[in-house]
Amino acid sequence: MTSTKALVWFRSDLRLNDNPALYHAIQKGYQIIPIFIWAPDEETPWAPGAASRVWLHQSLACLHQTLKDQGSQLILRHGPSLETLKKLIHETKAHAVFWNRRYEPAVIARDQEIKKSLKEDRIDTESFNGSLLFEPWEIKNKQGQPYQVFTAYWNFIQSLDFSRSPYPAPPLSSPTQFPKSESLESLNLIPKISLDRGIRHTWSPGEKQARLLLQKFKNAKIHDYTEMRDRPAIEGTSRLSPYLHFGEISPRHIWEELKHQKHSLPYLRQIVWREFSYYLLYQYPHTSTEPLRAEFKNFAWDTSSEASARFKKWQRGETGFAIVDAGMRELWETGWMHNRVRMIAASFLVKDLMIPWQHGAQWFWDTLVDADLANNTMGWQWVAGCGADASPFFRIFNPALQAKKFDPQNTYIQQWTHENTHPIVDHEIQRQKALSAYKQLKN
DNA sequence: TGAAATGTTGGGGCG
DNA sequence: ACGCCCCAACATTTC
Numbered sequence: 468m469t470s471t472k473a474l475v476w477f478r479s480d481l482r483l484n485d486n487p488a489l490y491h492a493i494q495k496g497y498q499i500i501p502i503f504i505w506a507p508d509e510e511t512p513w514a515p516g517a518a519s520r521v522w523l524h525q526s527l528a529c530l531h532q533t534l535k536d537q538g539s540q541l542i543l544r545h546g547p548s549l550e551t552l553k554k555l556i557h558e559t560k561a562h563a564v565f566w567n568r569r570y571e572p573a574v575i576a577r578d579q580e581i582k583k584s585l586k587e588d589r590i591d592t593e594s595f596n597g598s599l600l601f602e603p604w605e606i607k608n609k610q611g612q613p614y615q616v617f618t619a620y621w622n623f624i625q626s627l628d629f630s631r632s633p634y635p636a637p638p639l640s641s642p643t644q645f646p647k648s649e650s651l652e653s654l655n656l657i658p659k660i661s662l663d664r665g666i667r668h669t670w671s672p673g674e675k676q677a678r679l680l681l682q683k684f685k686n687a688k689i690h691d692y693t694e695m696r697d698r699p700a701i702e703g704t705s706r707l708s709p710y711l712h713f714g715e716i717s718p719r720h721i722w723e724e725l726k727h728q729k730h731s732l733p734y735l736r737q738i739v740w741r742e743f744s745y746y747l748l749y750q751y752p753h754t755s756t757e758p759l760r761a762e763f764k765n766f767a768w769d770t771s772s773e774a775s776a777r778f779k780k781w782q783r784g785e786t787g788f789a790i791v792d793a794g795m796r797e798l799w800e801t802g803w804m805h806n807r808v809r810m811i812a813a814s815f816l817v818k819d820l821m822i823p824w825q826h827g828a829q830w831f832w833d834t835l836v837d838a839d840l841a842n843n844t845m846g847w848q849w850v851a852g853c854g855a856d857a858s859p860f861f862r863i864f865n866p867a868l869q870a871k872k873f874d875p876q877n878t879y880i881q882q883w884t885h886e887n888t889h890p891i892v893d894h895e896i897q898r899q900k901a902l903s904a905y906k907q908l909k910n
Numbered sequence: 911t912g913a914a915a916t917g918t919t920g921g922g923g924c925g
Numbered sequence: 926a927c928g929c930c931c932c933a934a935c936a937t938t939t940c
Contacts, residue, residue, distance in 0.1 A: 697911085810911070849911085861940045862912045869912090898913090902940055917937070923930090 472642050473497035473563040473591075474555055476504070477541070480567040480597045480714035481530045482674040485633035487595035488565040493637035500559055500645060501534055503527060504552070505545040505654045509577050513755065513840050516833035518802040519712075521663040522672050524656035526713050529673030531651070537639045542648040549581045556590060558646045564590060567597030567714070570745050571840045572752035600718050600742055601627060603749035613750040615855040620743050621736060633720045662799075666836055669801040670709065677710035681724060684734075689725065693733045699794075699805035700878035705734070708837035709803070711741065718742065744845035747855050755844045756825060758853035766853075767904045769821040777820050780891055781812075782830055784883075787890035790870035791815045793883035800883075802836035807873050813850040814864040819897040821904065824851040852905075860905040863898050 473492045480486055492499050507514035515523065531541040544551045552564060564585060569578065578594070585592045596602055606623065607613060614620035657663055684705040688695065695703025710716045718738050725731040751759055758764060768774075780786055784795035794808035804812065809831075816827045824847040831847075832838045848854025852862070874880055 807911085814912090858911070859940085863940090865913065898940095905940080913940090915937100915939070917935105919933100919935080921931105921933095925927105925929090 471497060471563070472559055472561040473499055473565055474552065474559070474561050475499045475501050476552070476564055476566040477501055477530065478503075478566060478714075479569050479712070480717075481526045482677075482715050482717070483533060483636040484674065484678075485597070485717040485720045486567065486636075486714075487597050487634060488567045488593070490634040490637050491593065491595065492563070492565040493640060495563075496640075497563060497565075498640050498642040499539070499565075500542060500555070500561060500642060501530075501539060502542045502544065502555060503530075504548050505543070505656075506548045506551070509548060510571065510573050513571065513573065513832065516835070516838050517658045517660075517662055518666060518834050518836045519838050520656040520658065521666045521802070522670070522709055522713065522836045524651065524654070525667070525670075525672040526715060527651055527654075527656075529675070529715075533674065534639070539639045539641045540645050540648065542646055543651060543654065544649055545654055548577065549584055552581065552585065553588070555646060556585075556588075559642070562591060564592050565595070566593075567595050570598070570603065570749055572748070572755070575752075597717060598714055599745055600624070600629070600722060600739075603746040606746060613746070614743075617740065617743055617856045620746070621739055624739050624742065629722060629726070631719070633717060633723050662802075662834075665800040666802040669803070670836060672709070672713070672715065674710075674715045677707060677716035680705060680707055680710070681716060681721060685725060685728060689728060689734060690730050692730065696733075697807045697873050698879075699797075699808050700874055700876070700882065704806065706803070708839075708842075712837050712839040712842075740845075741839075741842060744839075744841040747845055748841040751855075754848060754854070755828075755840055758851070759848060759855055760853045760857070762908055763851070763853035766908055767821070768823045774820065774822055777891055778816075778822050778826060781816050781820065781822075781827075785888055785891075786815065787888040788815060788819075788866040788894075789877075789880045789884060789887075790866050790874060792888070793880045796883040798831075798834050802834065804835070805879075807869075808879075809846065810850060811864050811866055811869045813847060815866060817847075817851045818860075818863045818901045819866075819892055819894060821897070821901060824848065824853070860908070861902055863901060865894060865898075867894070 475489050475492050483489060534541050582592050688703060695701050707716060721738055725735060748754060784792035786792055791812045794804045794812040798804040813827055816822050817824050828843055828847040831843055845854060849857050852858055852860035
């Protein structure tokens, strides 16, 4: 048993259970110093948005409390990651840094630099997979190419070995002294505008709550998930997306918990959609800003001033299309939108308003508590028809029909909207326009 | 994880 | 009893 110290660098893995970096640091006999570094600039152009920051603030508080209960602490710092790590290493005389990987292109590049630099300083750096079922570089089709169609990817994933069980939360071993921590408040994660009130009212971030929600889902909701998941008026989904994004629960844990449960496959398939999005972003790192299908660079988006006025109406939920407006208001008020409604609202922006999907992606990025670069990118490209396995551009949602199908009693719509506004466009006319723009692209 | 347009079929009303 | 029409229900094609 050594008594040397290691930094455990928490990032998108704000949990103690099934945390490979933490588990292995303890396994190796280190006294561990949990740290979190706030360095949003390093993720440009996808620094965490406002809603994400509110969530993060709460999650860090939860994680700190959990650590404290076991005689540890979460050391908070802000500043460039590498510099901050080096400072902490100097202050604590730590010999090693452990972390779980992230998969956003900018973060991958940054982490590679950090690893290289720390190795030059003779620091032992070890990184692990804590966020995915499988590493994205391990999966190729029979031709050795990345999968581009979900079904093929899904079939392949199901044939793989899932036998590694989640790691338990290890008993923590702490040094006699911790370095100084900045205060959580000094990270300024809570915005000046009152956007955080609805989020705080709707959500309880943290590992404990994530596990509770999973149990609730397993016991009550999973049985008729297939029927209920598309009904926005009903809490038929797990609502685990923000917890998954921040790593308050791991997909492996979810898999293990549900794999022998009856009727769990449709839900596990959704977990693999998440996996697929990480895979795609890893294989095609430019896609968070550029369409995967290059011909879409020439698409005739509406860039007029009318379009920018309409974009504002879309953001505010004032399009006059009830289901779209309800969704956009749910988003603003709670930091979350039901997945079915995300598709409808996104389709409306891209196809009825012909506004570039990147604008919608940016808005979702700022307002969703579960804003996740991989999921957000794949979702928007799917809707726009320019991504992998995308619905063809000519698949156009009819907001009225979708509402009739999935919110037949108008319950959801009435929950989030109270007045009737006039449609800002004519769906049938916009549909025709979108179709002709698509035709143009094909020629 | 779409919707509209178009095509086909078959049952029933009715002369 | 038969042919014709209508149209709903379903299937297929098209965007």
